[in-house]
Amino acid sequence: MTLSLNSRNIERFRQQIFDFYQLNRRSFPWRETTDRYAVMVSEIMLQQTQADRVVGKFLAWMDTFPDTETLASATLREVLILWSGLGYNSRGQRLQNCAKVIMERFDGVVPARPEQLITLPGIGEYTCRSIPVFADNLDVAAVDTNIRRIIIHEFSLSEDTPKREIQSVAELLLAKGRSREWHNALMDYGSINLTSRRTGIRSLTKQSKFQGSKRWYRGRLLKELVASESLFVEELEEKYGDCPWGLQGIIDGLVREGLVDEDEGLNGQGRVLRIREE
DNA sequence: ATCCTGCCGC
DNA sequence: GCGGCTGGAT
Incomplete structure (x- = not known):
């Protein structure tokens, strides 16, 4: 039975998420900045990677490559040394390529709009939204694996609900004007309280075994x-x-x-x- | 064995 | 739409 998305249920759901967040918020260095470059770095590092494992890498990266200009002029070797241990090494290279494109086409300033961000290497449907959400508090819905799982579970949707439907539900639920807080709260709710293990909702990305692969x-x-x-x-x-x-x-x-x-x-x-x- | 704030090329 | 891409944690 699908819980109907009327305004009363939506408001109740928002309150539930914010209540949880007030008591259980996680603390991360990228939550202490609104610099769009820093947010971009963190969002790329966080793709398919647990947040706890990113903290040290993020701090070291920002120490060495504090802005797009520094990153754009680094060698690939320097980039990969700092990336080492995060996995999916192409992400590190693409992040540097982002910096190069931003120097050439955006005057060194990380663009603010999703339509511009999605043209950059390594930035797709999720990240082009999450960067403006966390850097600029933009009122768009960024649906990652946590938020997808929450929506499916709380509103009893089927696990094979199409992405565009999940996206429109996420847009209905969005607490406008508090987009950054809202997404942080959902992330924490999903990764602490409503885990994949607890809900039994499978991840969209299926991966084969790694050892010996x-x-x-x-x-x-x-x-x-x-x-x-x-x-x-x-x-x-x-x-x-x-x-x-x-x-x-x-x-x-x-x-x-x-x-x-x-x-x-x-x-x-x-x-x-x-x-x-x- | 399965997941983690996905993206890209085919 | 589907397989490939990392590595660490549970």
């Missing part, structure tokens, strides 16, 4: 490359001889995504891998 080898290889100037493919072939897909397939993927360069070594010493340099 293609991504696992890829992560190990990239970490080695970040730690050294360059590596010979030939030596790596021996070291990763147990890789079921063959090392070359992993290398091709890294090259295709622009994280790694593969060139001929000097004096015909075989092929060499290194983190991409401009």
Whole structure:
């Protein structure tokens, strides 16, 4: 039975969420700033990553790359060193590419509107909304995995409810004028009180196992490359001889995504891998 | 084994 | 729409 979305139920729901938030709010460094660049950094880092694991990385990043200009002029190696441990390394590269595009096309200022933000690399349907929500208190609904789960559970919707329906419910529920607070409250309610484990509502993204997977080898290889100037493919072939897909397939993927360069070594010493340099 | 403030290319 | 992409925590 779907709880009807009349104004009385909506108001009751908002009160319930804000009451919870008052007693249980989590504290994060990105909640202490409205700088749009800082919010963008945190939102990219938080994609598919538990908030607690992001705190240290976020602080170190803001220490080293305090603004778009600093980030845009860094090397990819510096970026990946600071990103190391967060996972999904392409996010780090895309964040830097964001900074480069912002320097060229937006005069160094992170754009404020979702339609502009979504044109940037690594920023999609969720993040293009969440940045203006948390930086500018914009009245739009940003639906992440927490908020999707809350809406499905509280209003007894089916787990395969289309995204656009969840989105319109989220827009109905939005506490206008308090968008930032509202989204923070929902996040905390979802991750503390209404967990996936507790509700049994499955995540939308299904992931295969990591240990021994293609991504696992890829992560190990990239970490080695970040730690050294360059590596010979030939030596790596021996070291990763147990890789079921063959090392070359992993290398091709890294090259295709622009994280790694593969060139001929000097004096015909075989092929060499290194983190991409401009 | 499953999830976490998703995005991208196909 | 679907598979690939990380790594740490529970």
